[in-house]
Amino acid sequence: MPRILIIDDEKAIRHTIKEILEYESYKVDEAADGLAGLDLVKDNNYDAILCDIKMPKLDGMEFLTKVREHDDDVPVIMISGHGNIETAVEATKKGAYDFIPKPPDLNRLLITVRNACDRNSLAIETKVLKRKVTKTREIIGDSPGIMKIKQTIEKVAPTDARVLITGENGTGKELVARWIHELSHRNAGPIIEVNCAAIPSELIESELFGHEKGSFTSAYKQKIGKFEQANGGTLFLDEIGDMSLSAQAKVLRALQENKITRVGGDKDILVDVRVVAATNKDLVKEIEANNFRMDLYHRLSVIILHVPTLNQRADDIPILADRFLAEICEDHGSPKKSFSQGALQELKKINWTGNIRELRNVVERLVILSDTKITEQDVIAYASVTKPVVVEKPASMYEKYEKFQDFKDFAEKMFIEHKLRKNGWNVAKTAQEIDIQRSHLYNKIERYELKREAF
DSSP states (O other): OOEEEEEOSOHHHHHHHHHHHHHTTOEEEEESSHHHHHHHHHHSOOSEEEEESSOSSSOHHHHHHHHHHHOSSSOEEEEESSOOHHHHHHHHHTTOSEEEESSOOHHHHHHHHHHHHHHHHHHHHHHHHHHHHOOOOOOOOOSHHHHHHHHHHHHHTTSOOOEEEEOOTTSOHHHHHHHHHHTSTTTTSOEEEEETTTSOTTTHHHHHHOBOTTSSTTOOSOBOOHHHHTTTSEEEEETGGGSOHHHHHHHHHHHHHSEEEOBTOOOEEEOOOEEEEEESSOHHHHHHTTSSOHHHHHHHOSEEEEOOOSGGGGGGHHHHHHHHHHHHHHHHTOOOOEEOHHHHHHHHHSOOTTHHHHHHHHHHHHHHHSOSEEOHHHHHHHTOOSOOOOOOOHHHHHHHOSSHHHHHHHHHHHHHHHHHHHTTTOHHHHHHHHTSOHHHHHHHHHHTTOOGGGO
16 A cells, blocks of 8 residues: 655645545655654655645755665655745756645646656665666675775776685675676676686586586586676686686686687687686685695785675674665565664674674564564574574583593683684784784684684
8 A cells, every 4th residue: 555645734734635635545754844744754764755844944946855875766746825836846856756736636746646656656666676687786784894895896996907816705705896896997898707616627618617518427518608708897706715727727727818718629719808816815824725726816816805794893883784774675675674773783783794684684573564664672582593502501511521621721712702703813913912922822713723704
């Protein structure tokens, strides 16, 4: 059922229009002035707004300006008994959907409201579809780490320099790669993504370079590889650390000579491709373990961008949560919801092992399970998916350890584990906080067999 807001300081006008619209099966809310109307708009989703111009506290034109700052899409229909051509033109310039003089003609009013609701519905559907189709979204956040990434992208993107993006799973490495492409001179060309971890090692060469018909048993026809598909654009090699050594050798040749050869072929094919790679692995350690080629690493890492974990940019959590909340409500067609300040603070306390991806999943869960106002209790009840921590009673703890040293080791392990989790496993920051040398902290992590994956 479409929802309409009527803002007018004349009670009789509000009630008359409300009765007409409710008879036509609209759900209607009322406000006596612009300020009250603005409060309702912030807390609710409306398909259309009918707003008078001359009102106390906040007039219609001021309301229109403020509502456009909050919501670009909702159609606002201005109604006034003091209207003229100049007023109508000004209202239209400020973003009004239509202008209806008082007393309103019943047929025109109903047609305008119906068209406005249809337009709003189409605008929301279009926005949702665009979001589903495109993967290039805004990089959200004001934390120092994110601001540094944005600044680096602006400098690096216009060049053809190869970029290696590092960071944990779910931190947004793909989004960084897409923005490098969007801000480059290659943005008219394609960005082709290859998940190196998802393709079997025996097929990765065919996927990257293509193959000729009959080159192997299942090669029934010629296949164009990702390098050729990305010609003139950007090739994003995700999880490059999982690529086989034989494929790495061919990728190195392609980067050195700007040409490839299809599997089963003998013809060199020139390609003009910018390569952006990403990994969640420490490639230096992979090189030491002979799992990754050093020469390829140096080819890929002209510019290295490290994407921080969500725990390392906790101040961005409220901004991200609010954005995800608005998007998910739109996607689900749910009424507008909001977080309480307590809920946002509780979200900042969580140890986000899954980073941005996990935060979005948690917000979606809260949208489904919570009321219009998502509270601190909702976050505590629904956000955590980790195993509950079982706290032993003091008496049982004392009985568990016969020797004082064993109890001290237990307490030290729990303390270090807590501090590491709190700081997102930033060892340097944790060592500084608990006032011990970083090398000593590494020794204790090894001694107590603390593993990041366990958290």
